[in-house]
Amino acid sequence: MKKLEICLSPELVHLYDFNNKNIVIVDIFRASSTMIVALANGVTSITPFKNLGECREMSKKGYIIAGERNGLTAEGFELGNSPLAFLEKKYATKKIAMTTTNGTVAIQLAKGKAKNILLGAFPNLKATADFLSAMSEDVIILCAGWKGKFNLEDSLYAGALTKELKGNFKIECDTAIALESLYDTHSKDIKGFLSQASHTKRLQNQNIEADIDFCLSLNIYDLVGILRENEFFGEKN
Numbered sequence: 049m050k051k052l053e054i055c056l057s058p059e060l061v062h063l064y065d066f067n068n069k070n071i072v073i074v075d076i077f078r079a080s081s082t083m084i085v086a087l088a089n090g091v092t093s094i095t096p097f098k099n100l101g102e103c104r105e106m107s108k109k110g111y112i113i114a115g116e117r118n119g120l121t122a123e124g125f126e127l128g129n130s131p132l133a134f135l136e137k138k139y140a141t142k143k144i145a146m147t148t149t150n151g152t153v154a155i156q157l158a159k160g161k162a163k164n165i166l167l168g169a170f171p172n173l174k175a176t177a178d179f180l181s182a183m184s185e186d187v188i189i190l191c192a193g194w195k196g197k198f199n200l201e202d203s204l205y206a207g208a209l210t211k212e213l214k215g216n217f218k219i220e221c222d223t224a225i226a227l228e229s230l231y232d233t234h235s236k237d238i239k240g241f242l243s244q245a246s247h248t249k250r251l252q253n254q255n256i257e258a259d260i261d262f263c264l265s266l267n268i269y270d271l272v273g274i275l276r277e278n279e280f281f282g283e284k285n
């Protein structure tokens with residue numbers, strides 16, 4: 049039977065073997081959520097960058113550039129990291145180049161080794177679970193965390209995805225067992241539980257509570273975000 053594991057932080061990646069596995073990158077506040085919202089609202093593709101300078105250069109090639117550091121739009125960038133910017137299809141048919149504090153760092157770590165790299169987000173939780181269940185490869189959920197540290201929101205999503213995948217995967221990973229239980233305990237009030245999270249407080253200080261709410265919307269989109277070559281595309285199962 050296929051195996052499911054969870055890696056709690058980019059700092060722990062060296063403990064896992066990503067070869068030929070399906071990797072789900074999770075950055076609930078906000079990078080992976082924002083990318084799913086963008087793809088669901090018609091963006092053609094999203095190219096992730098670790099580095100601000102490289103990402104900025106992409107505007108010369110006609111890309112819309114989205115750059116964020118410590119929650120704020122980076123200087124000279126058209127967009128930051130808000131999912132709300134992509135609603136109403138304003139950027140439909142555009143190619144986006146994007147760099148964020150944690151999410152695009154985690155993506156970089158998984159590139160080149162995995163079978164597939166997917167974006168994990170609550171708005172398309174079920175679509176991602178269905179995709180992974182239909183594939184024969186093992187899965188690793190990689191939480192982007194915050195600057196190398198564990199965070200609550202990515203962990204809660206990892207628990208939610210574990211719950212969805214349980215019947216189709218062998219789960220011998222203690223982290224997955226713990227996080228599924230955490231999700232079960234708090235699934236009826238995810239927002240209330242996450243109000244204690246450090247990331248929630250950090251973003252609230254920047255008056256972006258609406259972003260937090262939107263990132264916690266459950267199953268409103270039925271596409272997966274998947275990396276093809278160097279770009280994420282939205283694909284229906």
Ligand SMILES: O=C(O)[C@H](CS(=O)(=O)O)OP(=O)(O)O
Nearest residue numbers: 078079118119148149150151
């Ligand atoms: O923009 C965000 O939500 C965060 C900023 S920070 O981690 O609070 O500095 O970046 P992300 O890469 O989406 O975690």
